[in-house]
Amino acid sequence: xxxxxxxxxxxxxxxxxxxxxxxxxxxxxxxxxxxxxxxxxxxxxxxxxxxxxxxxxxxxxxxxxxxxxxxxxxxxxxxxxxxxxxxxxxxxxxxxxxxxxxxxxxxxxxxxxxxxxxxxxxxxxxxxxxxxxxxxxxxxxxxxxxxxxxxxxxxxxxxxxxxxxxxx
Amino acid sequence: xxxxxxxxxxxxxxxxxxxxxxxxxxxxxxxxxxxxxxxxxxxxxxxxxxxxxxxxxxxxxxxxxxxxxxxxxxxxxxxxxxxxxxxxxxxxxxxxxxxxxxxxxxxxxxxxxxxxxxxxxxxxxxxxxxxxxxxxxxxxxxxxxxxxxxxxxxxxxxxxxxxxxxxx
DNA sequence: CCTTATTTATAGCAATGGCTATAATCGCCA
DNA sequence: TGGCGATTATAGCCATTGCTATAAATAAGG
Ligand SMILES: [Mn+2]
Ligand SMILES: [Mn+2]
Ligand SMILES: [Mn+2]
Ligand SMILES: [Mn+2]
Numbered sequence: 250x251x252x253x254x255x256x257x258x259x260x261x262x263x264x265x266x267x268x269x270x271x272x273x274x275x276x277x278x279x280x281x282x283x284x285x286x287x288x289x290x291x292x293x294x295x296x297x298x299x300x301x302x303x304x305x306x307x308x309x310x311x312x313x314x315x316x317x318x319x320x321x322x323x324x325x326x327x328x329x330x331x332x333x334x335x336x337x338x339x340x341x342x343x344x345x346x347x348x349x350x351x352x353x354x355x356x357x358x359x360x361x362x363x364x365x366x367x368x369x370x371x372x373x374x375x376x377x378x379x380x381x382x383x384x385x386x387x388x389x390x391x392x393x394x395x396x397x398x399x400x401x402x403x404x405x406x407x408x409x410x411x412x413x414x415x416x417x
Numbered sequence: 418x419x420x421x422x423x424x425x426x427x428x429x430x431x432x433x434x435x436x437x438x439x440x441x442x443x444x445x446x447x448x449x450x451x452x453x454x455x456x457x458x459x460x461x462x463x464x465x466x467x468x469x470x471x472x473x474x475x476x477x478x479x480x481x482x483x484x485x486x487x488x489x490x491x492x493x494x495x496x497x498x499x500x501x502x503x504x505x506x507x508x509x510x511x512x513x514x515x516x517x518x519x520x521x522x523x524x525x526x527x528x529x530x531x532x533x534x535x536x537x538x539x540x541x542x543x544x545x546x547x548x549x550x551x552x553x554x555x556x557x558x559x560x561x562x563x564x565x566x567x568x569x570x571x572x573x574x575x576x577x578x579x580x581x582x583x584x585x
Numbered sequence: 586c587c588t589t590a591t592t593t594a595t596a597g598c599a600a601t602g603g604c605t606a607t608a609a610t611c612g613c614c615a
Numbered sequence: 616t617g618g619c620g621a622t623t624a625t626a627g628c629c630a631t632t633g634c635t636a637t638a639a640a641t642a643a644g645g
Contacts, residue, residue: 385557
């Protein structure tokens with residue numbers, strides 16, 4: 250909030266009659282979006298690993314690759330990065346395990362993902378579309394928006410949503 | 418919808434007691450999200466160019482770079498790609514112009530962006546957060562979800578949203 | 586124990602999206 | 616009509632995220 254709309258530029262003309270958004274505000278939106286983009290893959294990996302461990306007792310590269318729809322070396326490379334970032338631990342030929350930090354990130358992402366998907370369902374969107382769109386949308390939902398989604402799901406107890414967690 | 422939940426795997430054990438989503442469905446979600454990621458930058462550029470042309474009569478690299486918060490050579494490279502893709506026309510040292518295809522994409526993106534932002538505002542989210550989150554969310558909103566958002570905004574005429582287009 | 590199928594690791598390539606530093610070009614004003 | 620400031624182009628670097636092809640390691644059955 251520094252420059253504001255309707256200022257006088259260096260040529261002495263009034264700007265923004267056409268209602269262009271404030272430049273500083275816009276740059277902040279784009280920056281936030283670029284930031285989210287940088288972390289979304291990591292979030293999906295960690296969430297998926299947690300799901301696989303909960304379900305199968307282990308998370309193997311081949312299974313991760315199959316679920317993501319990418320090749321195994323792609324997964325191998327990313328797992329190295331996750332390990333370097335302290336989110337997972339790799340035991341060679343024995344699967345992948347989450348560190349405490351990884352578990353915490355997974356918990357957070359899974360919860361957020363679930364709220365977003367439930368929210369879309371509560372809006373009346375089909376289960377399939379809700380599933381597909383939530384996979385992308387989740388990474389761009391701020392804390393404030395997440396709370397609004399949660400409140401909406403709570404109010405509209407129609408709730409055709411996929412319930413992974415109990416309603417607590 | 419091919420394999421389904423609760424199948425018997427090669428070891429003869431019942432899978433998916435933990436309610437893991439169907440693998441084919443999940444891979445489709447991830448694929449759609451990766452696809453959206455590949456096009457979102459292009460969408461933001463084209464939308465921004467349209468806004469600048471409407472507002473200033475021209476779209477220059479320096480202005481695009483400033484609004485996106487990136488360096489000018491980054492913009493120069495992307496504009497080459499947009500030109501190669503037939504979305505814009507570059508007149509050297511005279512700014513960027515949209516082709517018919519570019520105009521159509523810009524119209525679509527701008528409309529979708531506006532619906533998403535208005536929707537978030539209608540949910541009671543602050544204008545600033547709505548602006549920031551919409552910038553990322555818009556690219557992952559399918560046609561079905563967009564219609565649901567539009568319907569919700571229509572119903573809740575509270576509408577504290579930023580109105581670029583007339584309500585038609 | 587040894588072989589073999591499965592799994593993982595590695596090498597090398599390409600596209601995308603950033604950056605800095607610097608050169609080239611243009612428009613405009615003195 | 617120069618010349619100068621602003622704009623654009625280009626070169627070269629890096630990180631990320633994907634791929635294929637191939638090598639190496641492991642677990643497990645015979
Ligand atoms: Mn997720
Ligand atoms: Mn996701
Ligand atoms: Mn946009
Ligand atoms: Mn955007």
